[in-house]
Amino acid sequence: MRFGRVLALAAATSLALAGCAGGGSSSSGDGSTLKIGFMGDLTGENSGIVIPPRNGAQLAIDEYNATNPKTKIELKPYDSQGKPDQATSLITTAIGSDKITALIGPAFSGESKAIGGQLEQNKIPSVSPSATNPGLAKNNWAYWHRVVANDDDQGPKIAEFLIKAKSPKTAFVLSDDQEYSVGLADAFEKTLKGAGVTVQRDKFPKDAPDYSSTVQKVKAANPDIITFGGYYAQGGPLLKQLRDGGVKAVFATGDGSLDPQLVSGAGAAAAEGAVIGCPCNIPDASTPSEFSTKYKQKFNVDPAIYATEGYDAATAIINAVKAGNTTGETINNFLKTADFKGVSKQIKFKANGEPETNAIYVYQVVSGAIKNLGASTEAKITG
Known part of the structure; x- marks a missing residue:
């Protein structure tokens, strides 16, 4: 934060x-x-x-x-x-x-x-x-x-998943100015650039009244994918404004946005297809x-x-x-x-307090609901 x-x-x-x-x-x-x-x-x-x-x-x-x-x-x-x-x-x-x-x-x-x-x-x-x-x-x-797992695990594994699923040539990395948000965005950017993806980046204040300036920058860049470091309170409205502004690129984010309020904040239509990574494996309610x-x-x-x-x-x-x-x-x-x-x-725990296990799971908004696609190394994106 x-x-x-x-x-x-x-x-x-x-x-x-x-x-x-x-x-x-x-x-x-x-x-x-x-x-x-x-x-x-x-x-x-x-x-x-x-x-x-x-x-x-x-x-x-x-x-x-x-x-x-x-x-x-x-x-x-x-x-x-x-x-x-x-x-x-x-x-x-x-x-x-x-x-x-x-x-x-x-x-x-x-x-x-x-x-x-x-x-x-x-x-x-x-x-x-x-x-x-x-x-x-x-x-x-x-x-x-x-x-x-920390964002040096989460960010790269989400980015690697997107690279494998979408073969992007260009990406736009977004975040607000919170501690978590910037750290995750840094990890996204480093991994994408390391894979040869051309990256542009924008950061806005946590309490920004709207995201119109950011939306204009992203629309002008016309990236293949968008990654967002931040929480759902900002992510939902941001995603809505991006879609309202005509931006259609895949939108991906991390654990801070893994909540149904990302969908309600963006609207089901705007949120559809959004990808969310998390170092958590939420139990499937169906089993x-x-x-x-x-x-x-x-x-x-x-x-x-x-x-x-x-x-x-x-x-x-x-x-x-x-x-x-x-x-x-x-x-x-x-x-x-x-x-x-x-x-x-x-x-x-490792000697520095980190967990020994660092698996990352991928989720996607499908038909208005957040669906667990499985571990990032095995998950298959829809759409």
Whole structure:
């Protein structure tokens, strides 16, 4: 997400928070309860990407608590609305007053970058189900982890899929100015140019009132394909305006736009044929798995983007607690050894917190619905 200003309060309180390093627990009957935070956009413009992993995490924790363990877990939500400055303020409260022991999230990349230093200083392990910016793994954070492939995997594999499917000679790479968006667009551009595709690029402000200037540039270029780095809140209206402007090129984007609101934001006709990549494999509703059945029973909806990753991120922390680890430091040590079959993939972390598994899946809007075409190396585009 967009870089917000980092609150001065964060720096002023960092030493005080250090005294709370590793979080704490509260008494609960014969045992105790650990507070685990979940941070992300729960009510903002891109909450459709974050509510499913929050639900997945809640499902895992509720199942664990139902076994009546010695140490129970309370999932405490922090609604950042995906804004880095809001996340910075919230994590101060989460560590200082609420005394969380670990964090699932942050969901987006900009907020992850904004608070990673505070988590590190206070020895609060985090596992993100959905933040994909490559730079997050390059901060030497020992307490940071994610269960999804990054945009250096996602961007190239989406681009490679398009090159194989459409043999483009020209491409236009678009993005807004958010952290995630620019990173994904960079990956698109690098891969396309490396394959000999002629690339033009345009970037617009996240809160641009319209995209007419961008549409004019793309129409004039008449590219074979368009790739967009960004979230569905911007992607839907952008795609609508491109189609209204007469641009017919294949439109492809990444996980930030993998939500039905991309279709509703563009209109079904404009969205038809759009390609969406994601380091997530959403369960097919037509063949329910054990996870999707439990998820639908609890939340009355089918699992969506990153629901399985939210479940797996929570499970990694739950497994640490099951093994008797109740401080941030000991949970983090346990995460270094994690290796289990999750519902999304095998969960195992590299030394820098990256996941060992980096498969990318391709989706396409077909007859107004988002259809899973399979892994990028095997998927076949429609139309």
